[in-house]
Amino acid sequence: MARRDADPLRVAAYRRGLFSETLAAWLLRTRFYRILARRYRTPSGEIDLIVRRGRTIAFVEVKNRPTPTEALEAIGPSARGRITRAAELWLAAHPDAAGFDLRFDLVIVVPGRFPRHIPSIFDAEGRS
Numbered sequence: 623m624a625r626r627d628a629d630p631l632r633v634a635a636y637r638r639g640l641f642s643e644t645l646a647a648w649l650l651r652t653r654f655y656r657i658l659a660r661r662y663r664t665p666s667g668e669i670d671l672i673v674r675r676g677r678t679i680a681f682v683e684v685k686n687r688p689t690p691t692e693a694l695e696a697i698g699p700s701a702r703g704r705i706t707r708a709a710e711l712w713l714a715a716h717p718d719a720a721g722f723d724l725r726f727d728l729v730i731v732v733p734g735r736f737p738r739h740i741p742s743i744f745d746a747e748g749r750s
Contacts, residue, residue: 657673683743688733690730706747
Protein backbone atom coordinates (compact mmCIF):
# COMPACT_ATOMS: atom_id res chain seq x y z
CA MET A 623 0.00 0.00 0.00
CA ALA A 624 1.45 3.36 -1.04
CA ARG A 625 1.97 6.04 1.59
CA ARG A 626 -0.22 9.06 1.04
CA ASP A 627 1.43 12.38 1.79
CA ALA A 628 -0.63 14.99 3.59
CA ASP A 629 -1.99 17.83 1.48
CA PRO A 630 0.36 20.81 2.09
CA LEU A 631 -2.56 23.25 2.17
CA ARG A 632 -4.34 21.23 4.87
CA VAL A 633 -1.14 20.96 6.90
CA ALA A 634 -0.60 24.72 6.66
CA ALA A 635 -4.21 25.41 7.70
CA TYR A 636 -3.87 23.02 10.64
CA ARG A 637 -0.67 24.73 11.82
CA ARG A 638 -2.22 28.18 11.38
CA GLY A 639 -5.18 27.04 13.46
CA LEU A 640 -2.97 25.69 16.25
CA PHE A 641 -0.94 28.90 16.28
CA SER A 642 -4.09 31.05 16.38
CA GLU A 643 -5.55 29.01 19.24
CA THR A 644 -2.29 29.37 21.16
CA LEU A 645 -2.35 33.15 20.65
CA ALA A 646 -5.98 33.26 21.78
CA ALA A 647 -5.20 31.19 24.88
CA TRP A 648 -2.36 33.54 25.85
CA LEU A 649 -4.55 36.59 25.26
CA LEU A 650 -7.26 35.17 27.52
CA ARG A 651 -4.73 34.19 30.18
CA THR A 652 -3.51 37.80 30.31
CA ARG A 653 -7.14 38.72 31.07
CA PHE A 654 -7.24 36.26 33.98
CA TYR A 655 -9.16 33.47 32.27
CA ARG A 656 -8.23 29.92 33.17
CA ILE A 657 -8.07 27.47 30.28
CA LEU A 658 -10.30 24.48 31.03
CA ALA A 659 -9.96 22.75 27.65
CA ARG A 660 -8.37 23.19 24.24
CA ARG A 661 -9.76 21.60 21.09
CA TYR A 662 -12.53 19.86 22.99
CA ARG A 663 -13.89 17.25 20.58
CA THR A 664 -17.40 15.83 20.66
CA PRO A 665 -19.50 13.90 18.13
CA SER A 666 -21.26 17.24 17.43
CA GLY A 667 -18.06 19.15 16.73
CA GLU A 668 -15.11 20.85 18.36
CA ILE A 669 -14.80 23.81 20.70
CA ASP A 670 -11.49 25.63 20.27
CA LEU A 671 -11.18 26.84 23.88
CA ILE A 672 -13.23 26.52 27.03
CA VAL A 673 -12.24 29.11 29.62
CA ARG A 674 -13.34 30.27 33.04
CA ARG A 675 -13.07 33.55 34.89
CA GLY A 676 -14.90 33.88 38.18
CA ARG A 677 -18.40 32.44 37.82
CA THR A 678 -18.37 32.60 34.00
CA ILE A 679 -17.50 29.81 31.59
CA ALA A 680 -16.95 30.84 27.98
CA PHE A 681 -16.91 28.58 24.95
CA VAL A 682 -14.50 30.30 22.59
CA GLU A 683 -14.29 29.98 18.82
CA VAL A 684 -11.01 31.17 17.30
CA LYS A 685 -11.01 32.42 13.72
CA ASN A 686 -7.90 33.30 11.72
CA ARG A 687 -8.93 35.25 8.64
CA PRO A 688 -7.42 38.01 6.46
CA THR A 689 -9.90 40.59 7.85
CA PRO A 690 -12.05 40.93 10.98
CA THR A 691 -15.17 41.04 8.79
CA GLU A 692 -14.33 37.65 7.26
CA ALA A 693 -13.78 36.21 10.74
CA LEU A 694 -17.19 37.46 11.90
CA GLU A 695 -18.87 36.09 8.77
CA ALA A 696 -17.29 32.67 9.43
CA ILE A 697 -19.51 32.25 12.52
CA GLY A 698 -22.69 31.42 10.62
CA PRO A 699 -25.76 29.53 11.81
CA SER A 700 -24.24 26.08 11.21
CA ALA A 701 -21.07 26.95 13.17
CA ARG A 702 -23.16 28.38 16.00
CA GLY A 703 -25.27 25.24 16.13
CA ARG A 704 -22.20 23.02 16.16
CA ILE A 705 -20.58 24.99 18.98
CA THR A 706 -23.81 25.11 21.00
CA ARG A 707 -24.33 21.33 20.70
CA ALA A 708 -20.71 20.66 21.66
CA ALA A 709 -21.08 23.00 24.66
CA GLU A 710 -24.18 21.07 25.79
CA LEU A 711 -22.16 17.85 25.69
CA TRP A 712 -19.32 19.45 27.67
CA LEU A 713 -21.82 20.70 30.27
CA ALA A 714 -23.38 17.23 30.53
CA ALA A 715 -19.92 15.80 31.24
CA HIS A 716 -19.19 18.55 33.82
CA PRO A 717 -22.28 18.84 36.07
CA ASP A 718 -20.29 20.98 38.55
CA ALA A 719 -20.48 23.80 35.95
CA ALA A 720 -24.29 23.94 36.15
CA GLY A 721 -24.40 27.07 38.35
CA PHE A 722 -22.05 29.12 36.18
CA ASP A 723 -22.92 31.89 33.74
CA LEU A 724 -22.28 30.67 30.20
CA ARG A 725 -21.10 32.63 27.18
CA PHE A 726 -20.09 32.04 23.59
CA ASP A 727 -17.08 34.19 22.66
CA LEU A 728 -14.96 34.79 19.58
CA VAL A 729 -11.27 35.55 19.25
CA ILE A 730 -10.30 37.01 15.90
CA VAL A 731 -6.74 36.52 14.70
CA VAL A 732 -5.78 38.70 11.74
CA PRO A 733 -2.21 38.59 10.39
CA GLY A 734 -0.13 41.53 11.60
CA ARG A 735 -2.62 42.54 14.31
CA PHE A 736 -3.09 41.79 17.98
CA PRO A 737 -5.83 39.16 18.54
CA ARG A 738 -9.25 40.59 19.41
CA HIS A 739 -11.57 39.02 21.99
CA ILE A 740 -15.31 39.54 21.48
CA PRO A 741 -17.37 38.28 24.44
CA SER A 742 -20.94 37.01 23.94
CA ILE A 743 -20.84 36.85 20.14
CA PHE A 744 -24.03 34.75 20.24
CA ASP A 745 -26.35 33.17 22.80
CA ALA A 746 -27.22 29.53 23.56
CA GLU A 747 -29.91 29.60 20.86
CA GLY A 748 -27.35 30.78 18.28
CA ARG A 749 -28.68 34.34 18.02
CA SER A 750 -26.32 37.32 17.72
